[in-house]
Amino acid sequence: MHDQLRLTIDGVNVTxxxxxxxxxxxxxxxxxxxxxxxxxxxxxxxxxxxxxVELKGSRVLVASCSRAxxxxxEIQTTTERVLNSRKLVAELLxxxxxxxxxxxxQHLAEITGANPGRFSGGATWERPLQDDNSLYVRDMAKCIxxxxxxxxxxxDAQNTFAISVAGRGFEAHIDAGFGRELPESDCVYCGxxxxxxxxxxxxxxxxxxxxxxxxxxxxxxTRTDTICSYCGVGCALTLHVLDNRIVKVTSPADHPVTHGxxxxxxxxxxEFAQVEGE
Amino acid sequence: MGLxxxxxxxxxTSSYEDFHRTAFILLVGSNAAxxxxxxxxxxxxxxxxxxxxxxxxxxxxLTTKKAHEHVRIAVGSDIALVNAxxxxxxxxxxxxxxxxxxxxxxxxxxxxxxxxxxAERASLVTGIAxxxxxxxxxxxxxxxxxxxxxxxxxxEHHNAVDNVRGLINLALLCGNVGRxxxxxxxLRGQNNVQGGGDMGALPGRLPGFQDITDPDxxxxxxxxxxxxxxxxxxxxxxxxxxxxxxxxLKGLFVIGENPVQSDANSRLVRRLLSxxxxxxVQDIFMTPTAELADVVFPAFVSFAExxxxxxxxxxxVQRVKAARKAPxxxxxxxxxxxxxxxSMGHDWPILGAQALFDEMRRLTINFRGIxxxxxxKLRGMQWPVYDENHPGSSVLHERLWQSDPGPKAPFAxxxxxxxxxxxxxxxxxxxxxxxxxxFFNTGVQSNVYDHPxxxxxxxxxxxxxxxxxxxxxxxxxxxxxKRGRVQVPAYYSEAVSPGTVFMSLHxxxxxxxxxxxxxxxxxxxxxxEFKAAAVRLSxxxxxxxxxx
Numbered sequence: 001m002h003d004q005l006r007l008t009i010d011g012v013n014v015t016x017x018x019x020x021x022x023x024x025x026x027x028x029x030x031x032x033x034x035x036x037x038x039x040x041x042x043x044x045x046x047x048x049x050x051x052x053v054e055l056k057g058s059r060v061l062v063a064s065c066s067r068a069x070x071x072x073x074e075i076q077t078t079t080e081r082v083l084n085s086r087k088l089v090a091e092l093l094x095x096x097x098x099x100x101x102x103x104x105x106q107h108l109a110e111i112t113g114a115n116p117g118r119f120s121g122g123a124t125w126e127r128p129l130q131d132d133n134s135l136y137v138r139d140m141a142k143c144i145x146x147x148x149x150x151x152x153x154x155x156d157a158q159n160t161f162a163i164s165v166a167g168r169g170f171e172a173h174i175d176a177g178f179g180r181e182l183p184e185s186d187c188v189y190c191g192x193x194x195x196x197x198x199x200x201x202x203x204x205x206x207x208x209x210x211x212x213x214x215x216x217x218x219x220x221x222t223r224t225d226t227i228c229s230y231c232g233v234g235c236a237l238t239l240h241v242l243d244n245r246i247v248k249v250t251s252p253a254d255h256p257v258t259h260g261x262x263x264x265x266x267x268x269x270x271e272f273a274q275v276e277g278e
Numbered sequence: 279m280g281l282x283x284x285x286x287x288x289x290x291t292s293s294y295e296d297f298h299r300t301a302f303i304l305l306v307g308s309n310a311a312x313x314x315x316x317x318x319x320x321x322x323x324x325x326x327x328x329x330x331x332x333x334x335x336x337x338x339x340l341t342t343k344k345a346h347e348h349v350r351i352a353v354g355s356d357i358a359l360v361n362a363x364x365x366x367x368x369x370x371x372x373x374x375x376x377x378x379x380x381x382x383x384x385x386x387x388x389x390x391x392x393x394x395x396x397a398e399r400a401s402l403v404t405g406i407a408x409x410x411x412x413x414x415x416x417x418x419x420x421x422x423x424x425x426x427x428x429x430x431x432x433x434e435h436h437n438a439v440d441n442v443r444g445l446i447n448l449a450l451l452c453g454n455v456g457r458x459x460x461x462x463x464x465l466r467g468q469n470n471v472q473g474g475g476d477m478g479a480l481p482g483r484l485p486g487f488q489d490i491t492d493p494d495x496x497x498x499x500x501x502x503x504x505x506x507x508x509x510x511x512x513x514x515x516x517x518x519x520x521x522x523x524x525x526x527l528k529g530l531f532v533i534g535e536n537p538v539q540s541d542a543n544s545r546l547v548r549r550l551l552s553x554x555x556x557x558x559v560q561d562i563f564m565t566p567t568a569e570l571a572d573v574v575f576p577a578f579v580s581f582a583e584x585x586x587x588x589x590x591x592x593x594x595v596q597r598v599k600a601a602r603k604a605p606x607x608x609x610x611x612x613x614x615x616x617x618x619x620x621s622m623g624h625d626w627p628i629l630g631a632q633a634l635f636d637e638m639r640r641l642t643i644n645f646r647g648i649x650x651x652x653x654x655k656l657r658g659m660q661w662p663v664y665d666e667n668h669p670g671s672s673v674l675h676e677r678l679w680q681s682d683p684g685p686k687a688p689f690a691x692x693x694x695x696x697x698x699x700x701x702x703x704x705x706x707x708x709x710x711x712x713x714x715x716x717f718f719n720t721g722v723q724s725n726v727y728d729h730p731x732x733x734x735x736x737x738x739x740x741x742x743x744x745x746x747x748x749x750x751x752x753x754x755x756x757x758x759x760k761r762g763r764v765q766v767p768a769y770y771s772e773a774v775s776p777g778t779v780f781m782s783l784h785x786x787x788x789x790x791x792x793x794x795x796x797x798x799x800x801x802x803x804x805x806x807e808f809k810a811a812a813v814r815l816s817x818x819x820x821x822x823x824x825x826x
Contacts, residue, residue: 189729
């Protein structure tokens with residue numbers, strides 16, 4: 001059948017439908033592919049290189065998350081070149097960025113045997129915390145420039161286009177346009193950038209505060225799926241509750257209404273539910 | 279209301295995903311980017327896939343800024359526009375003749391009624407250039423599929439149902455209903471407006487939108503409930519207020535609503551509720567309505583503290599679950615209602631949400647196949663779901679395209695009427711009201727969290743008008759209608775046209791916008807004309823001078 005593609009992954013034959021990526025093909029063999037910038041509801045940004053693999057006939061390693069699968073491709077995922085490259089990605093990012101909350105990056109370092117301190121002592125993306133509103137905090141020392149926030153703010157979901165990557169090389173950074181502060185920008189505080197951030201560079205203010213106070217407790221959190229109480233769209237909400245208080249709201253990435261995205265009311269407008277004693 | 283009359287059920291006919299695969303998106307009186315942001319994500323996905331988007335709105339909004347064309351229409355003139363579009367489409371023979379013949383009725387009379395609605399005539403009423411109306415009509419008719427969606431800009435008028443019928447006429451004309459990528463979609467303003475109607479929270483309906491005047495329907499429920507059901511529909515909200523005015527209605531039970539602030543002509547509503555013999559309010563807060571009550575029942579926060587379902591604008595019935603414990607003496611809505619009945623001497627069982635849902639689905643057709651388990655597994659289900667193997671319905675009224683189309687969909691002859699309150703030299707400005715992205719209705723929910731854009735209520739005032747009146751940017755001014763007077767900061771904004779001013783109703787504790795709005799209601803839907811009231815503006819020192 002011409003709408004099925006046959007590939008070889010580490011010597012194993014696999015068949016995937018037309019339109020699949022190399023990553024899809026690898027996953028069809030029950031292997032997982034490490035990723036940082038890839039997100040199931042965003043266009044691949046090709047920024048992080050964590051998912052690279054070797055493609056027979058290609059001089060350079062290819063990003064499996066975005067490379068379209070083609071009939072007859074031969075892919076190697078465990079060569080020394082692939083593993084070295086992934087390890088280097090982890091080591092370089094960990095030398096410049098604070099990976100305390102970057103669980104995918106920590107995982108990448110772990111599975112590649114990366115030495116987080118290998119390049120330490122050089123320049124870092126250390127910069128002051130940006131705490132200028134009561135809904136979310138920006139700790140850009142944790143940013144790895146994966147572009148997810150830019151895409152969620154832009155054409156992949158929100159279509160607000162409040163932020164983009166400005167500057168070049170090591171000076172590249174997420175910017176709200178003309179160096180403006182966030183409250184003066186086009187930002188509508190939907191928090192969809194926060195929802196897709198893989199490193200904690202963007203983090204809800206309540207979670208940030210609780211973590212600062214040492215009171216964020218993963219084991220004590222319950223997560224309950226319900227539906228938003230505002231307009232009639234019917235967005236699924238996951239309420240993260242700690243000590244009987246809602247401390248964070250997300251939405252399931254596979255929900256047919258939201259695809260994991262919410263508006264400012266749904267994500268942050270929950271405090272009314274826990275006003276007590278008045 | 280309009281949808282029920284034409285198709286037999288009052289619900290959006292499409293799914294949000296139909297926006298992804300449509301060729302044309304026509305939003306009328308809808309600021310989806312602010313009022314329904316996640317539906318707007320679906321809309322923008324359609325635009326990315328190549329759809330043309332046209333937004334008809336008197337104001338410039340976040341939605342109009344994303345449109346290929348913003349049709350800036352005079353407030354309350356929608357019927358003139360859609361009748362003129364129909365005129366052009368029929369005159370040029372661009373309508374879907376097979377569909378009109380096969381699935382509709384009343385075309386001849388409709389065509390006759392729009393024969394005088396030339397684009398030139400509509401231009402005088404709508405303020406839209408005639409060639410733009412002609413062009414819009416031709417592009418709409420040429421599109422192979424079209425999603426039409428509307429919100430309160432259509433329904434918050436004294437002729438709301440006529441407005442909706444006008445849009446339905448357009449869809450019928452080009453076969454834009456009952457198939458993938460085409461449909462008629464009222465975007466619901468509240469989380470469970472659709473579910474409330476579905477469950478019979480309407481004066482003439484029983485659960486499953488079943489007609490209370492139908493004896494077979496009544497007998498079915500009487501047998502299930504072991505009680506007699508009156509065949510006379512109850513009052514809708516407008517009729518209740520009239521009955522209160524005439525002292526025929528002396529007690530009121532208000533559940534989860536704040537009419538003192540949300541209804542038009544607030545001062546009248548407050549007086550009527552104050553004059554009742556008994557007012558019972560069930561709410562999560564001591565709202566201004568609850569403050570007038572003789573008895574207040576503290577309730578659970580429905581989305582976070584109780585079990586049940588909501589139905590959204592694409593008919594998706596979804597599970598609501600308790601995530602936290604409610605405080606103090608608050609109780610579940612179901613417990614309160616059943617306990618109240620019990621204390622009045624009726625032997626109602628106190629059922630959980632799932633047991634009640636199961637009872638409901640046995641008594642209805644549309645919900646019969648929806649179970650709590652299936653909702654959980656499938657992330658909600660879109661009614662109708664006829665049995666437990668039925669997959670749910672992403673599109674309604676596909677029958678219209680089948681060899682037996684069933685009851686034909688009628689065109690309606692609708693004529694334009696201006697808003698009830700005309701402008702005068704005494705009240706020369708048109709006040710239109712609406713919502714802002716970060717806030718919601720009377721603010722009971724949305725004014726608790728701290729949003730960076732929260733500066734309280736303010737008026738959008740065109741700079742030209744401001745300069746004529748000598749009003750500074752941000753100056754607090756007086757706004758008066760025949761019904762009331764408020765003070766509000768006015769900011770210069772070119773989002774409104776000269777002569778029109780805009781306010782929201784999000785901060786009624788500081789600025790009771792609905793003291794100004796008019797309680798002229800649509801006789802069929804009972805919705806008030808929040809979108810058009812005549813007001814005058816004055817600087818405070820002038821107002822003080824006059825009073826002195």
